[in-house]
Each structure stands twice: as C-alpha cells, then as structure tokens.
Amino acid sequence: MPLAFSQLEDSQPSLEHIFHPRSVAIVGTLSDPAYVQWLQGAGYRGSIYPVNSSFSEFLGLRAYPSIRDVPGPIDYVISCLPARLLPQLIEDCGQKGVRVIQLFTARMAETGESDRIEMEGDIVGRARRQGIRVIGPNCMGIFYPEGGLSFVFGAPRESGAVGLLSQSGGNATELVCTGSQRGIRFSKVISYGNGADLNECDFLEYFIHDRQTRVIAAYIEGVKEGRRFFNLLRQATAVKPVVIFKGGRTAAGAEAVASHTASLAGTEAVWEALFRQTGSIPVDSLEEMADVLLAFSAMARPGGRRVACIGAGGGGSVFAADECERAGLVVPRLPPEMRQEIKKFAPETWLLINNPLDASVTGSRDTLFQAARLVAAWDEIDFLLTVTAPIWGLNLVGGMADFFRFVDIYMEIATTYKKPMAVVVPPANVPEDWKWQALMEGQRKLSEAGFPVYPSISRAARALSRVLEYHEQLSAGVNI
C-alpha cells in the first residue's frame, strides 16, 4: 500500500504527499482522457472513485454522482470538468478533506481572455483557502510508476533515475513513451500545464531532495518566479544534473507558448545566461533530451573525453572522427607499439588501422575484433563508441549473423575491459519485417545489458559530451 500521509508529512519535503494518495477520484468525462484505465493499468493499489452523473459503474468500479457521495476519504482528485464547474468541485473537495486537485481542465489563462485569467486565479485562491494544492490547470498530472499513478498507456512499471517536470502533457507523454523504449526509467514525471499554484520551482525543489531521482529533466515554457528558479537550479546542479528543454525561444515559439500554457517565454539571451550560470544542460529537442538522459542514467560514467570509435566503414569512420571532435571528444591515434602488435595478426592492413577503427579495411571481422580488444584495453581510452554493421549489411549473405556478432562481441569487449560504451544501431525504419525484428532485438539486448543505444554517431557523441561537461564542471567546483 502507498504510505499514509501521516508517515510522510514530518520527515519528507512538503510535496511528498502528492505522490502517495490513498485514493483518487476522477471527476468528469471518464472515457477520454482515460485516467481510470491509466491508474488500473499502472497497478495503482489505492481506491479509485469514478465520479460522474452519467454512470453508476465504470470499468468494474462503482461510480458516484458527486465526490460528496464517495464513502471513503479522498486524497487526490483529477478534474476533467469544464472550468465553470470548478468552484463547486473545490467546495466539495474542501468538505471531503482532499489534499490535491489535478486540473486536466483547460481553457483558462492560456486562452488569453481576461475573464478566464481571472477565473484561474479565483480557482487557485479557493483551493488554497481550503488547504488544497493544485496541479495545473491544463495538464496531465503525475506519472509515478512505483506508486501506480499514470497518464500514459503501456509505460513500464519499473522505476528509474529520471525525474521529469514538464509544462506540456504531450511532451511528457512523448518522452515517457519514446524514452522508455530506449531504456530510460523514471522516478516521477509531473505534467503541470499553466502551473497556477504548484509551479516549476516547487517541482524542481522536490526533485533536488527526492532520493529516487538522480537526474532531473525539465520541459519549460516560462518561469513564474525567476530568482527562486535560478537559485534552485544552482542548488540542483550541485547535486544532480539538470537537463532543460526550453520551449518558445523564438518569436513564433513565444507566441505559441502564450496560447499553450499562458507563459512568458523570456528571451533566448536570458535563457542562455541562465544555463551557463547555473551549470544546467540545455537541449534543443525531445530526442536530444532522451539522448542525454540515456547517457546519464543508463551508462557507466566515462573517466574522461578520450573515445575509441569502432566498427564504422570508411566514410563512417571519417564521420565518427569529425563528429567526436566537433562534440569536444578526443580521438587518440594508436601508439607505435600497438600498431606493431596489430602488424602481427593483420600485416596486410595494419597501416590503415587506427582510431576510428574502420571495419572496411580490416579484411575480416576477426581482425577487427582483435584490434578492438587492443584498443579497448588501452588505458589512454576512457570509453567506447561502437557501431554495428550498417542496415544494408543485413542484405549481404550472412548479414544477420554478422549484425548480432557485432552486438555480442562489443558487449563482451566492453565488459572484459571495463570500458563504458555507447552503441550506434541503425533506426528500424525499414520495410522488411525480418530487418525490423533484427534491429529491435539488437537494441533490446544492448539496452538490457546497460549499454545506451543511439541512432547515429553524432547523437551519441553530443550526448556523451554533455555528460562529461557536467562532471567536469562539478569537479572544477564551477557551481558550488
């Protein structure tokens, strides 16, 4: 069972209770969005009360016409009601002793209409006077796999290191779904929309203290308390990385932000200064955010910037060298003694073998992997960036076996020589069923063994560079 409020209140940061409701009431439309199904699917073990005047039963649960009719206590209410019905709901919630209301309800301040803006303020005021905290409006609420709270279908129940706060419910859902597929696991995710009561600062502060959360991720459109946010970011980055995707950094984006979550976007320059001064990590897209979160949470931390790139072809190796160097990584050339060693087993090609280790010049896979072992064992290499056979390689005779051989031997080499490793596997955007299966299976194997998988060398190199930068800043004491 979830912890009772009384156990948490004194010892934990003040927001802890919002994640541990003994019961949840979903008020309003029941089928869309599907909160009841989400909670059931996520294995929520408290009581679920559908509240709606149209049904007496919903998905095997008894439904109630009003929350006042619910027999037991209600800790957490999810409102899918139209905005005009909220004053009555809050009145009822106050009487019922509800502690948190999450407002899926939208069309408030983000409409830009003065009466709606006023209404939003009024609603929050009423709630606070009743001792109720509000998440939203215009949001999806909480995904907390360990506690069975959810606003997505099919996300893993397994808990993980990443805590996400997001002003956009769509972006939160997208990151939970696509990130989960790539092996990212979440401690808690909060979609908080307009942030009329609890805002980015409250959730950031919560994550600083949350022991489950080792990496903080934030999608932010605007900040309500600038100074507090700045100070909290500095506190946060001193103890855990904070990866921020800022929406609305252009004029067109800022206009979209206003009608999305009623936020003031702030200028690009202000945000760049903020990232720099707080040591937080800016990213430019959800894909890049997932790339960086994966490197922080699913990979052993590299001791430095020296990378061995292994397994691309000729053009691919040139690209690997270019992209690693551009991302600020170091690609050490092989020393003479190692070249002499390679000459013993690869006399024909040894002059061409270097770092990046070009799979197209080694003649045989045995030569490639033998050279890869020497490189991986070398103490001037901090981590490995490996590339499997290309997607068109699957068309060749024995291509499938070759692909899996890359996957297996890379894992074995990284483990044997104790080097952190990221692996590039081509995206499975292929028309042939068997190719898609092979590529997904390769990704799954790597991901389950703790090796992050990237769709391209450049995305891997950039993500790893962000991780290294954070740790370098931290050890240089830049931020402390």
Next chain:
Amino acid sequence: MPLAFSQLEDSQPSLEHIFHPRSVAIVGTLSDPAYVQWLQGAGYRGSIYPVNSSFSEFLGLRAYPSIRDVPGPIDYVISCLPARLLPQLIEDCGQKGVRVIQLFTARMAETGESDRIEMEGDIVGRARRQGIRVIGPNCMGIFYPEGGLSFVFGAPRESGAVGLLSQSGGNATELVCTGSQRGIRFSKVISYGNGADLNECDFLEYFIHDRQTRVIAAYIEGVKEGRRFFNLLRQATAVKPVVIFKGGRTAAGAEAVASHTASLAGTEAVWEALFRQTGSIPVDSLEEMADVLLAFSAMARPGGRRVACIGAGGGGSVFAADECERAGLVVPRLPPEMRQEIKKFAPETWLLINNPLDASVTGSRDTLFQAARLVAAWDEIDFLLTVTAPIWGLNLVGGMADFFRFVDIYMEIATTYKKPMAVVVPPANVPEDWKWQALMEGQRKLSEAGFPVYPSISRAARALSRVLEYHEQLSAGVNI
C-alpha cells in the same frame, strides 16, 4: 539494350560511355564483393563475364581464366584483384579494347606507403596510355538503375532525379539504401574512392550536363583540382542544386580521410568559403543529405517561406514554431477574418487556434481538419508542414484509425488546395509489430503520393529551408 558506344561518343559529354557498357567483366574474387549478383539483380542486359582461375562457371555464367579468353568484346572491367596483379590486367585490357576499369582493388595510396602511392600513379599511367579510364582505386563503382549497373542489393530499379558522386563506397551504399526507402530515386551514383584518374571534377562536370540528373549530391573527402572544382561548382549551381557532405572537416576527421582515400581534407574555413561563394549546399551528415535531397526531388517547390504547421500537440506546436523560425521559415499568424470564420464552428477553442495549429486544443479532429482547410486555402501560406498523430497516440482507443485519418486527410487537403507539403511521421523504432506496420504503411502511402516524410519537425524545417535558400539565391542571380 544499352546504347552502343558509337551512338554516344559524338553527341554526349565525354564520360557518357562509362555508363553504357555492352559487356562487363568481373575479374578476381567472385563471391565477395558480389558484383555478378549485383548486376544480375539490377537487371543488367549486356554480357557478364566472370573472370577467375578457380571456377569454370559462376551463377549460371561461364567463367574465364583471363579476360583474354573472353570471346566477345569487353567495354567495362571491374577489378577485385590484389594491387600487384594490376599491371598484367591493364596489359590484357589494352589488348582487349577495354574502355573503363573500375578498381575495387584497394590498399594503394590510402595506405600512405610510398611504394603504394607510386604504384597507384603507375597503374593510372599504364591505363591512360592504353586509352583506358580508371574509376577508383578503392571504390565500389557505378549504380545506374536504368542501365542495370549496381553495387547494392535490393535498391529500386526505378530511375530518378538525384546524381551522387561519393568518395566513400559505404556512404554511397548507405545513401542509396536509406534514401531509396524514403522515396529518393537516383539517376546515377558513382563511388570513386581515391579518384586517381577520374575524379570529383569529372563526375561533377558529367552531372552538370546529364539531363536525367536534376539534383547533384556529393560526398567528398578531398579535391584534387581546386580551381576546376570551384568553377564547376559555380556552373553547376546555376542550373541545378548541388548538395555537399564534406568528410574530414576536423583534425581527427582529416587524419581519417588520409587513410581512407588518401585525400587532403582542406580546412573548414576554406570549405565554408567555397560553399558560400558557389551557392552549393553544405550538409553535416548522410541523414541531412537525404533530408535535403528528398525536399528537392520528391516535393513540389514551395513559392516562398511561409509555412503552416498543422497537427502537433501543445508542446509540439511550440517546438514547431521554434524550429521553423530558427530554420528561417516564416510562421504567419492567422488573420482576424479567419479567426471569425473558425469561431463559427469551434466557438470553445477558436481563441487558441492559430498557426501552428495545435491538435490538442481543437477538441475534435473535425475541428482540426476544418481549421486546417481554411489555413491551407489561405494565400499567405506557401506550403504545409503537417504532423500525424504521435506514436503514443496509437495506444489510445481508435489510435490506429486516427493515425491513418491524419495521413489521408493531409494528403487530400494538400492536393485540394495545391500546397506543397512535407509530413512528419514518428520513426518506426517500436517494439510492437502492429505499430511498426502502421507507421511504415503511413510513410509508404505519403511517399508514393509525392509527399516527403521526415522523422521530426526540425529535420523537415531545416531541409525545406535549404531548398528555399537555393531557389532564392538563384532568382536573385547571386551565382549567375
């Protein structure tokens, strides 16, 4: 039948003959690489002569111990021999009247060894004295779908607008395979490796005059004739776009280039000046190259930079606005009269509907599509950038039908209102078979109907911006 040399020589640019051999001899290793299979698979209709002392028959074809033993004439020879056997081969080719030798043979100048560098020069000298042109060494040769020449498995036989010259065989193969999947079709592709005889200038010059080729693409590691290359690029961009991916722009990349194709990479600054002064289009990866080639070749040309972004969610719409503006596109806000029009059918949400058209605020798909029609019909919009339901939307009840409805209605709207359109479909990197099928099917439908598909808003926006930039330069006469 392919054209005879005599028909071509006088009327066509001098290199035309290399694409129209009446017969091809493959000399040396027969199974790997699989040139015989590639030619057969591509439907080559001339004679194929396997030449190898170990077999008397290969894949249903009679094999010969030497090219001197081949009964008919040979126009084109593919050498898979070790370098030391090349002098004899060229001697034989001279006697046989061969016009072109493609050297898959490698380990020459790219080894960096003086004797190998000398050998490469010697081989080319011998060939030229016999009137033979050399492609390579260290290359895959020609992919010419119309003529049945190929170095890849499973590429479409259909011909298209893109001519590619590539110093890397792996990159050429990669672009042919992944590009073909996305709907790019090629006129001719040449992998030319070290370019010891025919080099980037020769192939660029050829493509300038080749009527099949409407867009030129080049992967280049180094240039042998700088001034000629510069002049040809200026000529080329005046008549067709030239998209260039330059390998070896960093110190580490330049080192990799030396051992890959024995090229001098040149500095980043020199290349940037070259791109600017010639109006050619630089890209930073093969993915970006495919993105841009797709926009040039598979999409109607937009009349200007004004884009309508349709169908992303709240956070996605903010991202769309940001990324379009960053890419230099213009995202016009909807005018008051259109908002009044929208108010008639979407009174609840009309204040929130704008460009980008946010699918999460429209309440119903009908409202979204009705608004999309108004926006697409508006003459202040030059083209559409549409986004299908997100990948996690497939998990929702009716999610699959919803996804296909987006695909179908977008196509119908773009066609009705005669607006060029690019469509964002999430990549099919999903573990569930049915999702992968749906996403690939959606991509296929769009692609076959002539709408380029991109995996993200940012990649679409950047590619389209490159296309617009090229046409703007051209009409401003910058380069002419």
